[in-house]
Amino acid sequence: YCTHHLLNWHGIWxxxxxxxxxxxxxxxxxxxxxxxEKTKIIHTNTYIYANGETKQESWEFSFLSNSLDxxxxxxxxxxxxxxxxxxxxxxxxxxxLKPNSYFGIELFFRYEDxxxxxxxxxxxxxxxxxxxxxxxxxxxxxxxxxxxxxNQLLERDFSGNWQGTSMTITPNLKIxxxxxxxxxxxxxGHKYYYLPxxxxxxxxxxxxxxxxxxxxxxxxxxxxxxxxxxxxxDELGVFSSLTLETFLISNI
Numbered sequence: 001y002c003t004h005h006l007l008n009w010h011g012i013w014x015x016x017x018x019x020x021x022x023x024x025x026x027x028x029x030x031x032x033x034x035x036x037e038k039t040k041i042i043h044t045n046t047y048i049y050a051n052g053e054t055k056q057e058s059w060e061f062s063f064l065s066n067s068l069d070x071x072x073x074x075x076x077x078x079x080x081x082x083x084x085x086x087x088x089x090x091x092x093x094x095x096x097l098k099p100n101s102y103f104g105i106e107l108f109f110r111y112e113d114x115x116x117x118x119x120x121x122x123x124x125x126x127x128x129x130x131x132x133x134x135x136x137x138x139x140x141x142x143x144x145x146x147x148x149x150x151n152q153l154l155e156r157d158f159s160g161n162w163q164g165t166s167m168t169i170t171p172n173l174k175i176x177x178x179x180x181x182x183x184x185x186x187x188x189g190h191k192y193y194y195l196p197x198x199x200x201x202x203x204x205x206x207x208x209x210x211x212x213x214x215x216x217x218x219x220x221x222x223x224x225x226x227x228x229x230x231x232x233x234d235e236l237g238v239f240s241s242l243t244l245e246t247f248l249i250s251n252i
Contacts, residue, residue, distance in 0.1 A: 001072065002041070004088030004110050006032045011136035012146065013047070015119075018128045018205065020152045020193060026050065027141065028134060039063040070095070070171045080104075083169050083242050088115075089229060090242075095171070097209055097237030100124050107217040107229040113138050114145055118217035120203050127206045133195050149196040156194040158185070158220055164247035171239060183226070183247050187214065198222075209237040224249045 009032075014025040027048040034041045041061040048054050059075040066073045071081025074092060084090040088110030097103050102124060108117030119132035137143035162183030168176045185192075185202065193201040198220035207213045215231045228245040 001082070001084055001090075002034060002038045004084075005115075006034055006038075006041070007138040008032075009115055009136040009138055010141045010143075011115075011134045012141070012148070013132065013134045014150050014195075015130050015132045016152065016193070016195075017130060018191070022150050023130055025150050028136075030134075030136065069173065071173065081171070081239075083171075083173075085167070085169065085175070085244050089227065089244050091229065091231055093231055093239050093242065095239050097126075097207060097233065099209065102129070103207065105215055105231055107215070107231060108134075109217075109219045109227050109229070111219070111221060111227075114143075116197075116199055116219055118199065118201055120201065120215050122207055125206075126208050128191070128203065131193055131201050131203075133199055135197060135199070146197055151196070153194040153196075156198075156200060156220070158183075158226070161250040162226060162247040163250045164226075164245055166243055166245045168241050168243045170241050181245055183228070183245070185218075187216075190216075207233075207237075210235060 009030040011028040013028040015023040017023050029046040031044045032041060042058065044056065044058040046054060046056045071083050074080040074082060079094050080092050081095055082090060082092050090108055092106040094103050094105055104119065104121040106117050106119050108115060115136040117134045121129045123129040135146040137146060164181055165178040166181035167178045187202060189204055190202050191205050200218045202216035204213050212235050213233050217229050219227045226247040230243040232241045234240045
C-alpha cells in the first residue's frame with residue numbers, strides 16, 4: 001500500500017446506471033500521506049463538482065489497528081478489507097454479502113503514473129445498482145493518458161491470443177505462485193460494460209447468498225498489454241479470493 005499509493009491521485013470519477021447511462025461524473029483528488037516511519041496513513045478524498053461545490057472525506061490508517069490477519073481494515077466500513085498485490089493492484093472488498101443490505105467492491109489497477117479503479121454496487125435486493133470508474137493520474141489533470149470521454153461503448157475488440165500469468169490472494173493473505181493462463185472473458189449470466197480508455201467490467205446483474213459469483217474488471221493498457229482482476233465469492237456470499245491476471249498478446 002505504501003510503496004504504490006502514497007501520492008496525490010487526480011481523477012475523473014464517473015458512475016453509470018445498469019443500462020450504461022452516465023449517472024454522474026465529477027473530478028476527484030485522492031491524497032495519501034504517511035508519517036516518516038510509514039506506520040500511519042492519512043487518506044483524503046476531495047470531490048470537485050461541475051457547479052463549483054467541493055466535498056471532502058478523510059480517514060486514518062494505523063499499522064497496528066488496521067493491518068489485520070484477514071486484510072487491511074477500512075476505517076469507514078467495518079465490512080470491507082483491502083488486499084494488495086506486490087505491484088499495487090488491489091481490492092477493497094466487502095467480506096460477506098448480507099441479506100437486505102447494499103454490497104460493494106472496488107477493484108483497482110496501478111501502472112506507471114496511472115491508476116484506475118472500478119466500483120460495482122448492488123442494492124438491498126441483490127440487483128446491480130450502479131457501476132463506477134475512477135481514472136487517475138498522479139501528474140494532474142488533464143491527463144496525457146486518460147481521455148475526457150464518459151459514454152460507454154457497445155462493444156470492444158480485444159480479439160487475439162492473450163497469454164499470461166495468474167496469481168491469487170486469499171483472505172488469510174496467502175498469495176499463490178504465478179501460473180500460466182489464457183484470457184477468458186465470457187461468463188454465463190454476466191453483463192459486460194465497455195468503458196472509455198480500455199476499461200471494462202464483467203459482472204452478474206444480480207447476486208444472492210445461495211449462488212457463488214465473480215466480479216471482474218479489466219484494463220486494456222495498449223494493443224498488447226492487459227490486466228484482469230477477479231474477486232470470487234462462495235455460495236455463502238463470503239469473499240474467497242482475488243485473482244490477478246496479467247496478459248500479453250501473442251502472435252503465435
